[in-house]
Amino acid sequence: MTKSARLFLPLLAPGQAQKEITHNEALAQLDIITQAVVQAVGVDVPPASPALGECWIIGPSPEGSWSGMAQHLAGWTENGWRYVQPFIGLGVWTVDEGMFARWDGGAWVTGIVSAAAISIGGEQIIGSRQPAIANPEGGGTADVEARTAIGSILDAMRAHGLIDEPV
Template sequence: MNATARFALPLLHAGQAQKELFHNEALLIADMLMQPCVEALGRAAPPADPVAGQCWIVGDSPEGAWAGSAGALALWTEGGWRFVAPREGMAVWVAGDELVARHVAGAWHAGRLAAAQLVIDGEQVVGPREPAIDEPDGGSVVDAEARAAIEAILQALRAHGLIDGG
């Protein structure tokens, strides 16, 4: 085995010449993957003047030095570009958008959150989606203003996905 299973970090071997090269390469990649932060998500071409330590997520149709690295994290180092293929569930901070991007089902998704519930200060404020609620109908007295308000509330709840569309 010459590399780690998850991120292909180079491994050292007994009697290996120039071990520092392999060790330094592993450190560069580990540095990229530790609390990853990228400048932008989905660029096709590398920037003209990158700074060592800057990282990007390569777009679907990469060009130039990024050709063949679609979807990968691209890190600029003093020795050139380093690429790491993402793993399922990997999350990165996209500095330019101020969003978290997560790699799911072979693609990057920015700004999506997945949770069973939203808890703030120990209290659940949003939980699983509830079933549909019927529009107001019938009754012995029709209050048009109340009915309009109820319908507006239902539309807002549906628009936010908190109840089913029915």
């Protein structure tokens, strides 16, 4: 059976009989990966009584009906388990952890957000890391050193967009 290049969805063949079988299989797979939600990540044993539509990310050592499907998404359908091979960038919401997981090409990465900047309401709140601020050392007047260190901290926070410039 010919499959699509990225999502591995089954494609209809010219002159194919019973096209609804192939079409329905593609819809079942799309139902699993569109706005994907999984109950848990890294589970090796299929649940005893899954609810229709529930999904899991299979762990590295699957057993039973999940054998041979390590790291795949498994979704319970009216016709049993359906599997979706992960592809780079595939993201899912994890119910048990309450955060996103994404496939990086070799493993499921959970709880790490990658971005160049974070904006809220069109305003940058967090940007790239700024250079280190040296610890205050020596000196005869602690007050001057403290003001310098605090000023450097405030400058770094402003550069990150965590606080605004003084008025």
